[in-house]
Amino acid sequence: MKNYKALILLLIVSFSFFNCFEDNDDIGVTANQINDFVWKGMNLFYLYKDDVPDLGNTRFSSDAEYASFLNTFSTPPGLFESLVYDRQNVDRFSWIVDDYIALEQLLDGVTASNGMEFQVFRFALSDTNRYGIVTHVLPNTDAAAKGIKRGDIFYGIDGIQLTGSNLSDLTNQDNYTINIGIYNDNGTEDTTDDTVDTTSESIALSKSQYSENPIHVNTVIDVNGIKIGYLMYNGFTGTETYNNALNTVFAGFKSTGVNELVVDLRYNSGGSVESAVLLGSLITGQFEGDVFSKEQWNSEFQEAFESQNPEALINNFVGSYKGNLLNSLNLSKVYFLTTGRSASASELVINSLRPYIDVVQIGTTTTGKYQASTIVYDSANFGREGANQGHSYAMLPLIYKSVNAVGNTDYFDGLEPDILISEQVRNLGVLGNENERFLAAAISDITGEGRFIQEKQNSELEFTFSSKDYIPAGLGMYSNKELPSGLLKR
Numbered sequence: 001m002k003n004y005k006a007l008i009l010l011l012i013v014s015f016s017f018f019n020c021f022e023d024n025d026d027i028g029v030t031a032n033q034i035n036d037f038v039w040k041g042m043n044l045f046y047l048y049k050d051d052v053p054d055l056g057n058t059r060f061s062s063d064a065e066y067a068s069f070l071n072t073f074s075t076p077p078g079l080f081e082s083l084v085y086d087r088q089n090v091d092r093f094s095w096i097v098d099d100y101i102a103l104e105q106l107l108d109g110v111t112a113s114n115g116m117e118f119q120v121f122r123f124a125l126s127d128t129n130r131y132g133i134v135t136h137v138l139p140n141t142d143a144a145a146k147g148i149k150r151g152d153i154f155y156g157i158d159g160i161q162l163t164g165s166n167l168s169d170l171t172n173q174d175n176y177t178i179n180i181g182i183y184n185d186n187g188t189e190d191t192t193d194d195t196v197d198t199t200s201e202s203i204a205l206s207k208s209q210y211s212e213n214p215i216h217v218n219t220v221i222d223v224n225g226i227k228i229g230y231l232m233y234n235g236f237t238g239t240e241t242y243n244n245a246l247n248t249v250f251a252g253f254k255s256t257g258v259n260e261l262v263v264d265l266r267y268n269s270g271g272s273v274e275s276a277v278l279l280g281s282l283i284t285g286q287f288e289g290d291v292f293s294k295e296q297w298n299s300e301f302q303e304a305f306e307s308q309n310p311e312a313l314i315n316n317f318v319g320s321y322k323g324n325l326l327n328s329l330n331l332s333k334v335y336f337l338t339t340g341r342s343a344s345a346s347e348l349v350i351n352s353l354r355p356y357i358d359v360v361q362i363g364t365t366t367t368g369k370y371q372a373s374t375i376v377y378d379s380a381n382f383g384r385e386g387a388n389q390g391h392s393y394a395m396l397p398l399i400y401k402s403v404n405a406v407g408n409t410d411y412f413d414g415l416e417p418d419i420l421i422s423e424q425v426r427n428l429g430v431l432g433n434e435n436e437r438f439l440a441a442a443i444s445d446i447t448g449e450g451r452f453i454q455e456k457q458n459s460e461l462e463f464t465f466s467s468k469d470y471i472p473a474g475l476g477m478y479s480n481k482e483l484p485s486g487l488l489k490r
Helices: 031-045 063-071 076-083 100-107 167-171 240-256 273-283 299-308 345-353 437-447
Strands: 003-005 020-022 028-030 095-097 110-113 116-122 131-137 153-157 175-184 195-206 208-211 215-223 226-233 260-264 291-297 314-316 333-338 358-363 371-373 394-396 398-403 462-466 480-482
Touching: 028 031, 031 063, 031 076, 031 394, 076 095, 095 100, 100 110, 153 167, 153 195, 215 240, 215 437, 226 240, 226 437, 240 273, 260 273, 260 437, 273 291, 273 314, 273 345, 291 299, 291 345, 333 345, 333 437, 345 358, 345 398, 358 437
Parallel strands: 226 260, 260 333, 333 358
Antiparallel strands: 003 480, 020 028, 095 394, 110 208, 116 131, 116 462, 131 153, 153 175, 175 195, 215 226, 291 314, 291 398, 371 398
């Protein structure tokens, strides 16, 4: 049996392919050999296998028919895409990559970053220009050293105005200079007459290898004797170091007497299921051993799990981590701050806690990722060991969907907030400050000093892009899972 990481990943990739591939050792493979790997991997792992006729176990009556089928696809991505079930409405997140080594580096948590995390907005659908706004700055980075802060606006890169067609190329460079702008609301509340005024100020930024601590902000706010813990958690990274750090943060909450908690997941696009279970267990504590979430695989894997190890399909609340007791708060209510960038493991925590405690979600609707994927390599058992040295393709097919204790899943359109508000470009506020828009809404609800006035709809400017979109692992959900014996064969 073999350990695999299951991941939900949104990958923005480009592919180039030839009929024969060569690596540095000059080992060549044909397109059909890679296509064989693609079909067999999808046939084994794919969550929606039963819905794709071409993945049926009896689809081909002979080896010749199978070879002829593979030969109709000139590239592995072409074959892979043909096997994805209902790309628009069901499976938005299965992908194939042509460089698994680069992917592995990302999954290790090391990326090239200048420390400036940003989103991009426009003033109208017809507006071709784009503008960047800094959402947060990572510590000990070039952006931090240059004094960049949340809310800073830039209109261009290297003197070139950002547009929908050039922003990806311009902001994806290792070194670039941002051109600073100033938001001008022209003295009205209406955003239709707003502009970004240019300035002569510019800041040069350089990227370097960086490992981000997912615990971005943690503090305790005392409001009329109510101790409110605030945690901005930007990724379920899953390493022992960061999981222990999370437990330490809750130790501080506990010793301070926190009795209300606000967990800010607005920029958290996912990560480790183990870390998600850990966070849910730290928030509660009174449900140790109960079902946190369940997994539903394709029919063959599901049957194998149920016959060999049915408990492996269940993720339970825990009371300890690596032998250390959790500093759980035993709360019966929690607040989550979300946006459309809150995904996968973030949604997993929210959905898994709802059957047990009062969950108040503030912000905007989440992404809608309830499935997991696994990295599938071209090897005898589809694991990393023994991967074909003639190419570096790997697949990330959806393999299971998560279900909470009462059976809720399939939230394709995302999890809707109880209190609808959106971030204001004109006033992002300071993260962790009680007057910051999202946190202020939670505090207002906690103290009962007048429920925060909800927006009738998302009345703010549209965000069209995020710096997180460059990081495939940034939209992931993964777990270490020992798979049933007897299935992993070519």
